[in-house]
Amino acid sequence: MAKRRLNKYKPVVALGVFLVAWWILPLGVKAFLKASFTEFQAPAWVASSYLDDLEGFWARRMHSKRELEIAGQEIARAKSYYQFNAQRAETLQAEIRRLESILDLPSRREYRYEVARVIRRDLNAWWQQLILRKGRDYDIPEGAAVVFAGGVVGRIVEVNAFTSRVELISSPKFRMAAQFEGDPRPVVYEGLPQSGFGDPVGRVSDAPQDLVATTKEPLRLVSTHLGGTFPPGLAIGKVAWLEPGGTGIFQTGEVMLDRDLLSLHEVAVLIPLNPIEIDSHAP
């Protein structure tokens, strides 16, 4: 009888033992457990992503020849336009290099673009993240910037063998240095909890008082080289109004982000070619 009564408390005792063990367990063991479980389930997500690609392939095979001809013409037009732009960019790059050498400016950070497929979008009130189909197998580093045609997507927060996790720019945990287009003064951008209804939004703070934003002429918020993660000039969003912040010295406002952030299929990870080595600059 007494044994039966003691047995009743078995789950509570087991729970207590687990909680104490979890509390004293070294971080390395927890990290190993997390990595093991993540890697174990990664193939299922990667496989579903490849199945998606296959579905797209068969869907495109259903198009008529005429539709493919029209699409080919459009691609040929776009190709010639981008070829012209590439030539122009090369000329401008050469000009920048020449001016830099004349002025003896320090070299800027260069990036390699690694295009990656989005295999899962996990957007809710508590976290906002994407899972990409490339990881350590493509030398994706932790903390790397992630961009798309509309601007900044977020930052890599976890890298696994074949996948990586991106903290989205709309996530409440995301924070970065930014500036308004044409104004070199730095401001702070941070994500906000999303309501799920309407476009994603963020918040800008520490904006100088002389800046004025209206719905007719919204200010464009772009990335800055400060912080070292993002190259300068990438679009973050638009600010339609600014109001005095808590201190009264600076202004704050809501940033309207690109709606395509919620339905991304492909993004580019910016991998620095000359990473900053903090230790080497230490005195």
Place this chain on the structure above:
Amino acid sequence: MLLDQRAIIMFGANALLIYLSQLINSAMSVWPVYLFLLGPMVVLPALYLRHQSYFICTLITGFWVDATLGAPFGFFTSLFLVAGAFMFSIRIRVRPEHNYHPILLAHLLNLFFIAALTLGTGREYFGVASFWIQVLTTLFCSHLALLVVAPWFFNLERQLFEICHLETEPEDLPRL
């Protein structure tokens, strides 16, 4: 036997449920709909299995869910074990061979997980209206979906027991 074979089936069913719910969430990311369906995962292991098998099944399910979702690692494992301990204490009063009680418990546990997640990770956003709009929308959609998903899920687990020629009845009660 160290581990009841039904624990393996239950873990497999749990992994399938989280996989399917995340596939749906990913596909519906443009809409303000997010399905949070963790409630049914703890119900049958706690009601059907002996303590050792239940503990192993729930622990591994917790780690699996923690690796999938964005909460701190170990968060859902702890919650699952807390919920499991509660279920064990009341399992003598529950009829697990029918769906009524397990469905009710699945709803209660789902509500508990959402509340714990909100309190545990979202305290700094309590003053933000959009946070609450999203939490309430998630709560509403998830419990609406659970009305369909929970019976399907419990029947699937029992069906798998039958297919694998395993015991379809819970362990004798009140032994642990």
